[in-house]
Amino acid sequence: xxxxxxxxxxxxxxxxxxxxxxxxxxxxxxxxxxxxxxxxxxxxxxxxxxxxxxxxxxxxxxxxxxxxxxxxxxxxxxxxxxxxxxxxxxxxxxxxxxxxxxxxxxxxxxxxxxxxxxxxxxxxxxxxxxxxxxxxxxxxxxxxxxxxxxxxxxxxxxxxxxxxxxxxxxxxxxxxxxxxxxxxxxxxxxxxxxxxxxxxxxxxxxxxxxxxxxxxxxxxxxxxxxxxxxxxxxxxxxxxxxxxxxxxxxxxxxxxxxxxxxxxxxxxxxxxxxxxxxxxxxxxxxxxxxxxxxxxxxxxxxxxxxxxxxxxxxxxxxxxxxxxxxxxxxxxxxxxxxxxxxxxxxxxxxxxxxxxxxxxxxxxxxxxxxxxxxxxxxxxxxxxxxxxxxxxxxxxxxxxxxxxxxxxxxxxxxxxxxxxxxxxxxxxxxxxxxxxxxxxxxxxxxxxxxxxxxxxxxxxxxxxxxxxxxxxxxxxxxxxxxxxxxxxxxxxxxxxxxxxxxxxxxxxxxxxxxxxxxxxxxxxxxxxxxxxxxxxxx
Numbered sequence: 001x002x003x004x005x006x007x008x009x010x011x012x013x014x015x016x017x018x019x020x021x022x023x024x025x026x027x028x029x030x031x032x033x034x035x036x037x038x039x040x041x042x043x044x045x046x047x048x049x050x051x052x053x054x055x056x057x058x059x060x061x062x063x064x065x066x067x068x069x070x071x072x073x074x075x076x077x078x079x080x081x082x083x084x085x086x087x088x089x090x091x092x093x094x095x096x097x098x099x100x101x102x103x104x105x106x107x108x109x110x111x112x113x114x115x116x117x118x119x120x121x122x123x124x125x126x127x128x129x130x131x132x133x134x135x136x137x138x139x140x141x142x143x144x145x146x147x148x149x150x151x152x153x154x155x156x157x158x159x160x161x162x163x164x165x166x167x168x169x170x171x172x173x174x175x176x177x178x179x180x181x182x183x184x185x186x187x188x189x190x191x192x193x194x195x196x197x198x199x200x201x202x203x204x205x206x207x208x209x210x211x212x213x214x215x216x217x218x219x220x221x222x223x224x225x226x227x228x229x230x231x232x233x234x235x236x237x238x239x240x241x242x243x244x245x246x247x248x249x250x251x252x253x254x255x256x257x258x259x260x261x262x263x264x265x266x267x268x269x270x271x272x273x274x275x276x277x278x279x280x281x282x283x284x285x286x287x288x289x290x291x292x293x294x295x296x297x298x299x300x301x302x303x304x305x306x307x308x309x310x311x312x313x314x315x316x317x318x319x320x321x322x323x324x325x326x327x328x329x330x331x332x333x334x335x336x337x338x339x340x341x342x343x344x345x346x347x348x349x350x351x352x353x354x355x356x357x358x359x360x361x362x363x364x365x366x367x368x369x370x371x372x373x374x375x376x377x378x379x380x381x382x383x384x385x386x387x388x389x390x391x392x393x394x395x396x397x398x399x400x401x402x403x404x405x406x407x408x409x410x411x412x413x414x415x416x417x418x419x420x421x422x423x424x425x426x427x428x429x430x431x432x433x434x435x436x437x438x439x440x441x442x443x444x445x446x447x448x449x450x451x452x453x454x455x456x457x458x459x460x461x462x463x464x465x466x467x468x469x470x471x472x473x474x475x476x477x478x479x480x481x482x483x484x485x486x487x488x489x490x491x492x493x494x495x496x497x498x499x500x501x502x503x504x505x506x507x508x509x510x511x512x513x514x515x516x517x518x519x520x521x522x523x524x525x526x527x528x529x530x531x532x533x534x535x536x537x538x
Contacts, residue, residue: 068129068145075126082124090118111159116166121151125174136426136516136530139183140192143200148174168210176203179240186249193249198240202231258317258391262289262326262349265385266299268309269330272364272380273342280304282333283342285382289316289326301333306380321349321388330364330382338453343379344368349388357387419537421445421469421506423480425452427462429518430526433486435494441529443467444481454487474535475506484521484529500524502531509533 078085094115101113125148133141154169177200182192206227209216216222238244266285274281284301297316302308318324325348332340343364352358364379366372425441433439439461440454448469455461484499500521509515514534521527 068131071127071130074130075124078124078127082122085124086120089120093118109160111161113156113158115155116157117153117155117168119153121153121172123148123150125150136518136532137183138185139181140185141179141181143177143179145177146174148172150174165212166210169207170210171206171208173206174203177201188249190248193247195246195248196243197238197246198243199234199238200240202235202239205230205234258319260318260321260354260388260390262316262318262352263387263389264297264314264316264326266310266312266314267359267383267385268307268311269383270307270381271378272306272308272330273378274306281306281342283308283330284333285310286329286331287314287316287326288329290319290324318349318388321352321390324349326386328362328382328384330380341366343382345382347384347386352386352388354388354390357385359383359385418470418472419474419535421471421475421509422466422534422536423469424466424532425463425482426530426532427460427464428484428521428527428529429460430524430528431459431461431484431486431499432525432527433497433499435497436486436488437499438487438489439484439499440487442483442485444483445469445475446478454489456489474510474537476510478506480504480506480533482519482529482531484524484527498523500527500529502529504531504533506533506535510535 097115104110105113125146128145128147130145131143133143135141150172152169152172156167158165158167179198179200181194181196183194183196185192209226236242264287266287269283269285272281272283282301282303283305285299287297289295295316297314299310299312302310316326325346327344327346329344330342332342334340343366345362345364346368347360347362361381361383363381366374366377366379369375423443425443428439428441431437431439436457437459438454438456439458441452441463443450446469450467452463452465455463481501481503483501486497486499488495488497500523502519502521504519514532516530516532518528518530521529
């Protein structure tokens with residue numbers, strides 16, 4: 001009897017424990033409010049000292065960190081737009097979830113699964129600050145800090161095997177700082193190709209989860225487990241340097257793959273128009289196929305001749321042979337000032353048979369306007385040879401993407417051990433002259449001087465001009481002198497005025513291969529100049 005009594009006692013204890021848990025759970029449900037209420041918002045002046053001290057961690061970043069900008073205007077815009085965003089986002093959630101509900105509902109034999117309530121609440125997210133980075137590259141980097149203490153009401157009802165259960169998400173809080181990169185910047189709306197997003201810290205996510213009306217997060221240990229699980233999973237996917245990439249538009253220079261290679265041989269020119277005072281010209285040819293720095297080539301300069309011979313070969317990538325055309329410009333090189341255009345011509349690639357070499361002798365014209373009367377005057381002829389080679393589907397294509405860190409190799413004929421120094425003058429800021437501000441830049445390197453064009457009445461000029469120096473050895477002990485000068489556009493006493501200068505040690509360029517920096521101008525109050533330099537070794 002003692003053994004039987006013991007067994008019955010244990011069974012009764014187990015039934016009592018189970019019965020007590022069920023009764024306690026339903027009592028918890030009925031004594032816990034199920035309505036989603038708006039939080040009470042009180043002005044700061046009504047809070048006491050202790051409450052204000054507790055709020056110190058919640059002070060916006062633009063107060064604690066001066067490199068974060070205040071964006072009240074954006075929060076006001078978001079608050080006014082939030083009722084409409086709420087409906088639009090909820091519609092997207094319903095439409096996105098429906099295929100998954102249909103698929104997994106049939107798989108797990110669910111009779112129904114639907115949203116009984118779906119709203120993100122009346123409280124919009126708040127941007128507590130935004131930081132913007134200036135990288136001098138073709139990209140824009142911003143770091144918004146977001147806080148959302150929302151009052152959403154997401155109620156999902158599930159029916160299966162004759163039973164019905166509801167799951168409700170309420171009181172959502174999300175605190176996160178993200179890095180958003182828009183790159184590369186292009187001249188086509190919306191002016192960037194990709195959105196790259198990553199989190200700078202582990203996000204804080206807090207929410208209430210109710211099952212059959214009872215808060216599951218009140219179960220001991222479950223809240224901390226869910227918090228850590230969400231942080232770890234989100235961090236594994238998106239914590240920097242991991243990223244989420246969203247393609248916005250196709251950039252033909254960075255995304256679209258070439259379909260072939262065009263080999264261009266610039267043979268010679270005949271009977272060119274005279275441009276110099278001595279009855280000669282110093283011609284060179286500039287070739288353009290598409291857009292971007294890799295789509296432009298040019299020949300060497302032939303001095304004092306109207307019948308130059310180059311016999312120089314170039315390789316240019318083709319993206320679409322049906323629509324692209326090769327543009328050829330013949331210029332007269334000038335030591336001082338801009339180069340004079342002798343003539344030009346355009347060759348569509350559509351008529352070129354792949355694999356066959358086509359020799360063309362082109363009559364140069366002033367412009368491609370058929371109604372331009374200046375095209376009737378003879379400007380000389382240009383002879384070229386074109387060979388188009390289409391890539392095979394399984395062929396490794398030498399894509400020349402516009403990578404920010406990519407450096408080209410030096411051109412053929414560069415002395416062994418030497419290379420090509422490429423200096424690109426992008427622009428300047430905050431220039432100020434006493435009598436006029438018509439800035440141009442004068443470069444001095446190893447006694448050779450080169451100049452940019454002058455820009456009228458501009459304190460923040462953009463030149464985007466490139467200069468090249470072919471060197472027999474790396475310029476590790478040389479310096480580049482960069483002078484910004486203002487030029488008077490009329491007749492006056494002050495014809496030239498120095499706006500500042502910079503002396504740049506080129507050893508850094510040789511060691512790093514590429515530098516894109518903004519230099520403070522000496523003898524200038526606030527003037528700065530942005531210069532990009534590359535060393536292309538042989």
